[in-house]
Amino acid sequence: MHELGITQNIVAIVSEHAQGAKVQRVVLEIGQLSAILPDAIEFCFDICTQGTVLVGAILEIREIPGLARCRECGAEIHLDKPFGICSCGSVQLDLIAGEELKIKEIEIA
Amino acid sequence: MCVTCGCSDDAQSTITNLETGEVEHNHHDHTHTLPDGTIITHSHNHDPQHEASQVHAKIHNTTISLEQDILAKNNLIAAQNRGWFKGRNILALNLMSSPGSGKTTLLTRTIHDLKNQLPINVIEGDQETANDAQKIKETGCKVVQINTGTGCHLEASMIDRGLQQLNPPLNSVVMIENVGNLVCPALFDLGEQAKVVILSVTEGEDKPLKYPHMFRASEIMILTKIDLLPYVQFDMQKCIDYARKVNPQIQIFQVSATTGAGLESWYGWLSAKVGNL
Numbered sequence: 001m002h003e004l005g006i007t008q009n010i011v012a013i014v015s016e017h018a019q020g021a022k023v024q025r026v027v028l029e030i031g032q033l034s035a036i037l038p039d040a041i042e043f044c045f046d047i048c049t050q051g052t053v054l055v056g057a058i059l060e061i062r063e064i065p066g067l068a069r070c071r072e073c074g075a076e077i078h079l080d081k082p083f084g085i086c087s088c089g090s091v092q093l094d095l096i097a098g099e100e101l102k103i104k105e106i107e108i109a
Numbered sequence: 110m111c112v113t114c115g116c117s118d119d120a121q122s123t124i125t126n127l128e129t130g131e132v133e134h135n136h137h138d139h140t141h142t143l144p145d146g147t148i149i150t151h152s153h154n155h156d157p158q159h160e161a162s163q164v165h166a167k168i169h170n171t172t173i174s175l176e177q178d179i180l181a182k183n184n185l186i187a188a189q190n191r192g193w194f195k196g197r198n199i200l201a202l203n204l205m206s207s208p209g210s211g212k213t214t215l216l217t218r219t220i221h222d223l224k225n226q227l228p229i230n231v232i233e234g235d236q237e238t239a240n241d242a243q244k245i246k247e248t249g250c251k252v253v254q255i256n257t258g259t260g261c262h263l264e265a266s267m268i269d270r271g272l273q274q275l276n277p278p279l280n281s282v283v284m285i286e287n288v289g290n291l292v293c294p295a296l297f298d299l300g301e302q303a304k305v306v307i308l309s310v311t312e313g314e315d316k317p318l319k320y321p322h323m324f325r326a327s328e329i330m331i332l333t334k335i336d337l338l339p340y341v342q343f344d345m346q347k348c349i350d351y352a353r354k355v356n357p358q359i360q361i362f363q364v365s366a367t368t369g370a371g372l373e374s375w376y377g378w379l380s381a382k383v384g385n386l
Contacts, residue, residue, distance in 0.1 A: 002261055002293035009179050017173060024170050028179075032148075035296055035322045063148035078146070082321050083355040091357050103175045 003040035007048045010041075010103060018053050018108050025058045025107035033066040033082045033098035066098030183297055186265035190300025193272065194283070200383050201283040203263075203299050205323060206307035207316075208289030211333040211366060213241045215307065216284055218366040220248045223376060227383060228281040232271040234263040234288045241286065251275055262293035265300055282383060291320040295327075302382070303328040310334050311341055314348035321355045329360040331375060336365040 014026055026045075030036050038061045049055045066079035072090035079098065085091050142148050178184070194201045206212050220229045230251040233242040242254035253275045255267050268285060277283050285301060287294040295304070306327040308316055311334055317324040324330065330352050338345070345363070352359050360378065364371035 002296060005260065005264075006179055009182065013175075013177055013179065017175060035292065060149060065146040065148075082325050085354075091354055101179045103177045103179060105172050105174045105176075107170045107172045109170055 002035075003037060004044045004048075006036060006101070007041055007044035010045075011048045011052055011054055013103055014054055014106050015052055017106060020053065021108040023054045023057045023106055023108055025060060026054065027060045027062065027104040027106070029062050029064055029100045029102040029104045031064045031066065031098040031100040033079060033095060034101050035082075036101055038063060062104065064097055064100050066095065068093035068095050180297070183265045186269055187298035187300040190265055190268050190272070191302075192300075194300060194302070195386075197277070198280045198386050199277055199283055200281075200379075200386055201285060201299075201301045202382075203285045203287055203294070203301040203304045204307060205287045205291070205294045205304060205327070206289060206309075207291045207312060210289070210307045210309040210312065212286055212289070212307050213244055215331065215333055215364070215366040216286060217244060217248050218369075218372070219284075219376070219379075220245070220250050222369075222372065223379070224249070227379070228278060230275055230277045230281060230283055232263075232268060232275060232283060232285045234267070234286055236260070236288060251277070257288055261288060261290050262297055263287050263299060264297050268299045282379070291316065291323045295320075295323040295325075302386075305329050305331060307331045307333055308348070310338055310343040310345075314344045315351060317348065317351040317355045324352055324355045324359065327356065327359060329362065329378065332361065332363045334365060334367075335363050335370060336368045 010026070010028070014023055028041070030038055030041070041061065042059055045059050049057060066082070068077050068079050068084065069075070070077060070086035070088060070090050071092040071094060073086060073088040075086055075088065076096075077084055077086055077093065079093075079095070082095065082098075083091070084093060086093065190201075204212055204216070216231065220231075223229065228250075231242075231245045231253070233239075233245060233252055233254045234257060235241060235254070236257050236259070238256070239254040242252045245252040253271045255263060255271055257263065257267070263285065272283075275283070285299060304327045306323055306329075308330060310332060317330075332345070332348065349361055352361060362371060362375045362378070364375055366372070
């Protein structure tokens, strides 16, 4: 449900940077461990962009896979949820990718 | 639904058939996976002219690289709140749980038991009503209710506004009771010193695995309603193991706000936290 508020934030930030120009494309980076559903963002995007310079803009979402480093042995582990276990048996993992929530770039006419 | 191919947009969801053990992932036509595992999904607004519009864009449009964190504004206000608390020597805790876990009961008992040692004031968050704020007010402490309406969590700007109203004294504790929800509140920094997750034994021991973001973000977990253990199927050890699997550093307290069991250790943690400010 938090995706609605986050999409409103995206529209506000992009509108500010577009300075009145029509926005053609918005590129987002969303980490797969960020607890943000890209589909929910897409769903909200159509609604939130109505009446703004973003209306009709293409939304491109780049999902960044989860990656962690084991504190015990230093190995890098791919994660599909924000926790896991290293092959060395340790659960002491530092997330190094997958929590992104960023507007990467915008394209204006 | 995609108007071009008619397939569903819920590319993230999976359907698990418990009869066959089959897991079905939704593979969308317009989702591409790059060699490094990055998945790119396009929206379908312009699908009929999808490629044409992209080519056109490359010729005529300007691309602005933003690299902007979407939660930057919230995080900035949270940082200001944190400074505000620090400057007044106030300990602020963000209490989070699902609805009905016993947050308000634990809070009223804590305020009552510690009123001679620690001045505690409360920012209460709910979608609707001021029922909980009313219960807190009866303990004699200051309380501000924030109703989020359709919102499912508190944000840093709400705390900023709430603090103006609450005006807590120097050297005190501010308890922020978040909206009952085990998902969204975990994502929003309010400027608190620590997040506290509250789970009752009536909710099932696998909650830490089901809602890992919440348990990972929290410094401590308070397991409430332990007086009900004889009447419910709840495997305490499993719950603790699951919580530590998600967050190896999490500290766990087992309490009953009704009987008072286990509250001393929670109060001890709270006092130590205040002492460390």
